[in-house]
Amino acid sequence: MSTRRTFFRQLGAAATTPLVLPDFLTEANRSVFQRLQHTASSPQQIAQDEDFWSWIKAEYTVSPNILNLNNGGVSPQPKLVQDAHIRFYQYCNEAPSYYMWRILDQGRESLRAKLADLSGCSPDELAINRNATEGLNTVIFGLTLKPGDEVILAKQDYPNMINAWKQREKRDGIKLVWLDLKLPSENEEELVRHYVSAFTSKTKVVHTTHVVNWSGQIMPVRKIADAAHKQGIEVICDGAHSFAHLEYKIPDLGCDYYATSLHKWLCAPFGSGMMYVRKDKIRNIWALLSSPEPDGADIRKFESLGTRSFAAEMAIGTAVDFHLSIGSARKFARLHYLKNYWAEKVKDISGVNLFTSLKPEFAGALAVVGITGMKGPELESELLGTYKIHTTPITLGPIDGVRVTPHVYTTPKELDRLVVAITELAGKQNLATKQKKS
Incomplete structure (x- = not known):
């Protein structure tokens, strides 16, 4: 008998491709799968199919008494992910240095490939870390900037990123050019013009936020990036609230640097994240922590974090599977x-x-x-x-x-x-x- 969890595991690979009824389905599962097959071309229809989403809800262990409507801060993990995390954690405790460093550490490359496939980029452009703040700070502090260089950012960007830029301003004498966005906005061209009007010959970097945490505004990052690149300006994108939430691939944004937290909309273990650096830009960013080649071209230089939770990291793969079982659209x-x-x-x-x-x-x-x-x-x-x-x-x-x-x-x-x-x-x-x- 196929359990609900088995159903979602095996459904994962099919969710983004033409659906074919597999042999393992029970009669109950088959009816759900068939309905999914008929509505696969219309995500808007299945968005209101409460029978389907009740299956999804059953995979979570959320409180029946407190209504949690702050998933934007950090999301709970489905039981599948919790189980994977616990299983890996217990495994590590059998002989920590052996199982963490010699066994689970070998799984990072396959996980990297899995995340790259979901993100639409090369595995050699993704580093696995702990959250968006860590990834974006790596870029902000790793860029080579000199006194007088200008960086454009908005008052509506995330506080941790704003504070990082203020530290660079105080330490290195760069100039921060502040935008005050009028939100909410339903005029992409006006938002783009707000950024472009601030460009000067001294502008080196534009910091953007894909989904503004203060209001939920989706920003036209690609249009801002295209305009910036025409003037030789590099673009950083904060994707903390957009990854596994909106339907897109990272290269679609046209940014040079990007980071996200996987414990938000992907529902991966707490304290998991990743950063993207366009292949030809990796040398531009100094590693934030110690690395044999801090100015090298290998994305892995950003993963020298010392001892971290290998169990949480490996369970990210299960979260990806669960996400794919639903489908991004x-x-x-x-x-x-x-x-x-x-x-x-x-x-x-x-x-x-x-x-x-x-x-x-x-x-x-x-x-x-x-x-x-x-x-x-x-x-x-x-x-x-x-x-x-x-x-x-x-x-x-x-x-x-x-x-x-x-x-x-x-x-x-x-x-x-x-x-x-x-x-x-x-x-x-x-x-x-x-x-x-x-």
């Missing part, structure tokens, strides 16, 4: 559907402010919602304390509210809880405002 369609499901229901309520586009080309799963008269931290506290809904507060310029990030295991019924909560809180706030006026 179907996953994005589902995530966007879930975001719009709740956002459409609250956007016209008096006092409710939505800071994220509902169009799939401008936002996926992430959205920020606020209530007039309530600060983001206050709204976050009310949602958690009264309704047991976990979000994260967001305050940046005019954006003031909470970030809501469902994942593939989230159901519309659960999101109805969020709709009720926002409706009630907005109603109370509106009533309080009227009473003050009277």
Whole structure:
């Protein structure tokens, strides 16, 4: 009898290719597989197939009491990934230095190839590390820049990256050119012009964020990169919130350098990530940590991290398999559907402010919602304390509210809880405002 987990393991290779009914399927699994076969050309249709997604939800061990809508911070892992991590961890503990360094360490190359296939690049362009911050800091501190060289970045970029650039400014005398993006935006050309207008003969690097963590805005990275390259400017892309969320390959972005956290939308073990450096650019980046050839052309120079969790690293492969069993297009369609499901229901309520586009080309799963008269931290506290809904507060310029990030295991019924909560809180706030006026 084929278990549900076996089903997803074996379905993985077929999810992105023409579907063929395999012999191992039970009658129950066969009906799901057949429906998937009929709707494979329409991810939008399967995005609303609750029978299919209930199978996905059953693979997670999330709390039935706390509604976790902060998957953008870090995502839970499906049971398959947890099991793989534990299995590798126990294996290592039989004789740590032997099994970690002589056995599991040999699996990195096949894992690298697997991630490269998912990413659409060469294995020789990917380094496996612990998170997006580590990868992007490696690039930021590894670039050769001199006093007066200009770097363009936005106030809406991630704080860890902003702080890294500020350190280079303080230490090396480079000049940071700040952009203040008007978000949300549904005008790609305007966003591109904002970057291009800041280009000068001294501009050496443009730092971009593919999905802005503050609002869920999808940025036109490829168009910015193309414009930058015409003037000999290099491009860094922060892909922390876009990898295994949006449907794309890294080379599609046209960037020279890229990093992501795999413990977000890929649902890999906590503390797992990867960085991409275009093959001809690897020599340009000095290794952040000690390496025999810190200025060499081998991507592996960025993996000299010392002792790390080999068990977590090897379990990344299982997370890739699980992702492929769903399929990138179907996953994005589902995530966007879930975001719009709740956002459409609250956007016209008096006092409710939505800071994220509902169009799939401008936002996926992430959205920020606020209530007039309530600060983001206050709204976050009310949602958690009264309704047991976990979000994260967001305050940046005019954006003031909470970030809501469902994942593939989230159901519309659960999101109805969020709709009720926002409706009630907005109603109370509106009533309080009227009473003050009277």
